[in-house]
Amino acid sequence: MVEPKQELEPLEVERELIRKAKQGNLYSFEQLVKKYQKKMYRLAFRMTKNHDSADDLAQETFVKAFTSIRSFKEEYKFYPWICRICMNLSINYLKRKKFTVSESELEPYKLEDKKATGDPMSQLIKDELMDRIERSIDKLPPPFKVVFILKVYEDLSYEQIAKSLNISVGTVMSRLFRARERLQKSLKDYL
């Protein structure tokens, strides 16, 4: 989980790096990559549920950011901009994935915190619920899924999400509420 406080690093440093990257300085851009790489990877992973795809999408996000950094306006924040690139790539990936699914993508990844603690029965039920929630999130339509992930995992405000996805706050709210409703509906038997 990423703390929003991390974004409050001195903006001037970031702006300077962006300015240099705009001039073609790859070293400066690498500093930006290092700063946001984990966020991008996690976002991509949340969307794709696959390490290889997440890795590819995260890298591609930075490649795209570098090739079009000249169009970035310095008065805005870098994170929402790069987040939008990552989300758009992820959405496109998910749409394509509907038609082509590789073998590695079919393998479910293992949750890290599935170590048994306490009562094995209650742990089993908990695991099943978590698995079910995860699957339900995965089944959300990409536009809903993006908003839900940005709100829940990135803890972004409505306005930040709207800015990141270049949509209105109303659309953000609508998509978020509908995503929640769907999740609740699909988990009705487990709650």
Add this chain to the structure above:
Amino acid sequence: MICKDFEKLIHLYLDQKLDEQKKKEVEKHLEECQKCRERFEALKLVEEKAKGIKIPEPGDAYWESFSQRVRERIASKQKQPFGVKVKDFFATIFVLSPSRLKVAAAVASLVLVFIIGKLYIDYKGTIPERLKPVERETPVVEGPKTEKEKPAPAPQKPAPKTEKKGVVEQKGPRIKEEVTNEVEKPTPPIQPESKEVAAGAGAEPMAKKAVTRDIAKKGPVAGALEQEVARPVEMPEAPKAAMRAMADVEKKKTKPESKIMGEHTLDKITLQETHKYLFADSIEILDVDYHHEHLNADSLRVIIDFWKKFIQDNPDDPAVEYIYLQIAAAYYYSFDKTKDEAIREQGIKEIEQFLKISQKEEIKEELIKRVEKLKGLKEK
């Protein structure tokens, strides 16, 4: 607050976006309404559980090499040829989605329909009107007819030369056999019965019908002959009506209106057919000889007079140019058979007149040849 109002605010309350007053109202309602409280708890639980889902961490080695891999990727992208960049660009634009697939399917269907339609129209357009099947003969052929009625087999002319001539040439052999069988008789007009005997049919009065049928299939020359030879023959009413109907159909098919129909003494079907071929530019110039060379002088005279009157009556008829050729050929063979110097001179004179007024180069060429032939005959 009622449950319906709470439903509207439940998400905002969850996200702590409500002002103090609304927040208090919602909390009060949650205390009072168990159903809404359960709903809110479920919603909150889902979100909390979702937050609890962690993702695998790739490890430090992965993060350390990440920026390096990005740099390499950027470098390789920059070296990419333009074509690959364009391909990548379109790959991102044309991402398949249900709505896009629907649009694509609709566009593809339209394109397919257009292509098929165009191919069909093109294919249809390649069949010239004059080569399309002629339906008029069917009723005549299918008229009351027995084995007895069929004319005896006659010596056949050589097969047609080209496909294009198909329609015209169908008449060729028929005309020829009728002429040789009927006209070359030296004595008084031949009766239908005697014609059948001469043809070796050995059948009897059904000759009437056979003649009627043949009239419908012959060219102008044969038509003229029929007028001469088969004058006493009365057409049965049914075939007549059928032929009239067919003639009307053919008249409609012919592009400009012609006054040829029904104004002259020759059988209207044969005239109409001849006129159609003349007008359709489909007549093969050599066929002019084919039609005329077997006729006797009197028949050729009939033809000359008929066409001259026709030109006089219909100077603007689109077939007039081709009728010049008919007249020229008739003069040529008329002189060839009679050796009458007057006919030859008159023919040369008239053909030269036609040459002056003719607009079509191909017609002029043929007329010149005809004049030269006539002149050549004198020199011989």
